[in-house]
Amino acid sequence: MDNYIGIMSGTSLDGIDAVLVETDGERIRLLERTTAPFEPGLRDRLLALAGGGAVSARQWGELDAELGRAYAGVVLQLLAGSGRQAADIRAIGCHGQTVWHQPDGPLPFSLQLGDGNRLAAETGITTVNDFRRKDMALGGQGAPLVPAFHRQVLGGTDRVRLVVNIGGIANITVLAPDTPVLGYDVGPGNMLMDLWCRRHTGQPFDRGAALARRGRVSPALLARLLAEPWLALPAPKSTGRELFNESWLDHRLAGDEAVADVQATLAEFTATAIAREAQQWPAGELLVCGGGGHNPLLLERLAAQLPGWRVDTTNAAGVDMDAMEAMAFAWLAHQTLHGLAGNLPAVTGARRPAILGAIHPPG
Numbered sequence: 001m002d003n004y005i006g007i008m009s010g011t012s013l014d015g016i017d018a019v020l021v022e023t024d025g026e027r028i029r030l031l032e033r034t035t036a037p038f039e040p041g042l043r044d045r046l047l048a049l050a051g052g053g054a055v056s057a058r059q060w061g062e063l064d065a066e067l068g069r070a071y072a073g074v075v076l077q078l079l080a081g082s083g084r085q086a087a088d089i090r091a092i093g094c095h096g097q098t099v100w101h102q103p104d105g106p107l108p109f110s111l112q113l114g115d116g117n118r119l120a121a122e123t124g125i126t127t128v129n130d131f132r133r134k135d136m137a138l139g140g141q142g143a144p145l146v147p148a149f150h151r152q153v154l155g156g157t158d159r160v161r162l163v164v165n166i167g168g169i170a171n172i173t174v175l176a177p178d179t180p181v182l183g184y185d186v187g188p189g190n191m192l193m194d195l196w197c198r199r200h201t202g203q204p205f206d207r208g209a210a211l212a213r214r215g216r217v218s219p220a221l222l223a224r225l226l227a228e229p230w231l232a233l234p235a236p237k238s239t240g241r242e243l244f245n246e247s248w249l250d251h252r253l254a255g256d257e258a259v260a261d262v263q264a265t266l267a268e269f270t271a272t273a274i275a276r277e278a279q280q281w282p283a284g285e286l287l288v289c290g291g292g293g294h295n296p297l298l299l300e301r302l303a304a305q306l307p308g309w310r311v312d313t314t315n316a317a318g319v320d321m322d323a324m325e326a327m328a329f330a331w332l333a334h335q336t337l338h339g340l341a342g343n344l345p346a347v348t349g350a351r352r353p354a355i356l357g358a359i360h361p362p363g
């Protein structure tokens with residue numbers, strides 16, 4: 001077993017999650033976890049870029065360097081907390097910060113910032129990043145990539161087990177007996193709820209669903225949200241802020257809804273979009289990971305819409321829901337360094353399995 005570090009900063013733009021794990025590719029054990037919020041200025045600049053705002057090549061390059069430095073700081077913090085040295089770590093797997101994801105059309109690409117050269121140089125640890133573009137070069141969506149890891153840590157059950165990551169975007173992995181793994185993005189996870197809450201309360205998210213619980217679901221608004229054609233597209237599919245953003249939401253509001261009612265409706269929308277996917281399968285287990293696992297209303301609404309299902313978080317199955325994605329990128333770095341494929345063509349739609357990522361040696 002070797003030590004790997006995984007770093008994830010996701011579409012919620014809430015900050016950086018990092019884990020230290022021990023893995024041989026088959027087994028994986030979480031040793032240490034840390035999380036660091038983005039410094040507010042950095043978050044705002046990333047949000048502007050991810051919103052499609054015009055930035056110069058200079059600003060773009062500076063953000064790439066700044067993020068690389070921020071990731072290195074988190075790695076050093078993780079190492080200090082664990083009592084380990086750089087030499088004890090085989091590699092870092094760093095997802096990077098998605099600032100644009102365009103999986104379809106004539107020139108598909110997915111851009112994650114956070115300079116891997118800087119990360120390797122500042123930590124002294126081999127760094128693997130840029131995990132998505134090989135899959136896209138092979139005709140795939142480049143996302144989601146976690147289903148292979150979900151299979152590794154939660155596969156092999158004798159009934160249907162759905163693993164649902166509720167981050168900024170929600171994505172689902174279907175693990176069913178004698179069935180190849182399926183996985184795809186479902187739609188918004190916390191992203192719309194977060195932006196509505198921030199706009200009206202100044203808080204980054206609706207902690208404990210307190211605001212949503214004060215409101216009532218608006219059936220008319222819910223119907224307009226659920227009418228989004230992307231939701232009905234068949235897999236393979238992936239999405240992001242490019243579609244589900246502030247203007248997408250504003251176009252669907254009548255304008256006279258109460259703030260709390262919109263919050264309640266957005267939570268119901270997220271739960272309903274996920275439940276509809278689950279309803280295509282015989283009742284089994286639905287295990288939630290990602291920050292949405294901390295939202296009690298989402299879990300309640302999923303359970304209410306899925307009678308006969310066991311709805312819980314992945315913690316109940318022994319995998320820390322807050323560490324799942326970062327662990328997946330530690331594991332993907334292991335795959336890359338061992339010349340093993342990281343993607344699942346049945347999930348991403350790529351022509352073949354491929355070794356993912358760019359390797360930055362520290363020397």
Ligand SMILES: Nc1ncnc2c1ncn2[C@@H]1O[C@H](COP(=O)(O)OP(=O)(O)OP(=O)(O)O)[C@@H](O)[C@H]1O
Pocket residue numbers: 008009010011012013014165166167168169190191193194204205206207208209289290291292294295296325
């Ligand atoms: N106590 C809580 N109550 C309600 N929501 C919560 C709570 N804790 C976290 N969240 C939600 O989880 C979000 C963060 O989720 P997470 O860290 O999984 O996002 P991410 O890493 O950006 O995800 P992804 O890459 O999958 O899009 C917060 O923005 C918030 O919406």
Ligand SMILES: CC(=O)N[C@H]1[C@@H]2OC[C@@H](O2)[C@@H](O)[C@@H]1O[C@H](C)C(=O)O
Pocket residue numbers: 010011098101110142143144145146147165167168169170171185238239240325
């Ligand atoms: C392009 C991009 O960053 N996509 C993220 C996002 O966040 C959740 C969902 O959308 C998923 O497709 C993906 O992240 C996870 C880690 C994945 O690739 O599996």
